[in-house]
Amino acid sequence: MTPEETEGAERPKAVTIIGRLWLVLAVLFFCKAVVNLAIWMVLKPDAPNLVREALANAPKLSFARPLLSHITAVITAQALWWVFVGVAAVGLLRLRPWARLAIQGVCGLLLVYLLGAETFWAAVWPTLPSQNARVVALGTSYRALALVAALSAGAAVGAGLIWMIVLLRTARVRAAFQDELPYSRPVG
Secondary structure (H helix, E strand, O other): OOHHHHHHOOOOHHHHHHHHHHHHHHHHHHHHHHHHHHHHHHHHHHHHHHHHHHHHHOHHHHHHHHHHHOHHHHHHHHHHHHHHHHHHHHHHHOOOHHHHHHHHHHHHHHHHHHHHHHHHHHHHHHHOOOOOHHHHHHOHHHHHHHHHHHHHHHHHHHHHHHHHHHHHOOHHHHHHOOOOOHHHOOOO
């Protein structure tokens, strides 16, 4: 589609909302990754001590040592991921067919990530030592409430991701993304 055809095409409201939401999130999380990278560069000379102290307080998280030793690469990958999401969101707002599939893929990957993070949280949270005397005084009810709150928030985000995938697969939305390129037309 040319830009003139895209402007004349009727963009479904769901596409506008999803595209703008992902664009805002991509910009915010990209900025967060850049700030994290800057902070890590400042802290990098002291990194071995920071990692050692963090893992000393929570020995069950010792598997995180390799992740923390390559944190610069991890944060850079996060920044690049959010650049991709931002480009896909702009493509979605411009009704590019590839962007609808890309955003569905982003939602699917984030669902898998969310499921893993929620499982990890549910397994590790109850075993972490408490660092605050007030929290210790509240006992296990606080920890259980915090776990339920975190899992509920994750479930809400997961439901939103599933809803986005469902909306992007509706016939009305798919029709708005019909490709008008010559090679996509049937011959004959």
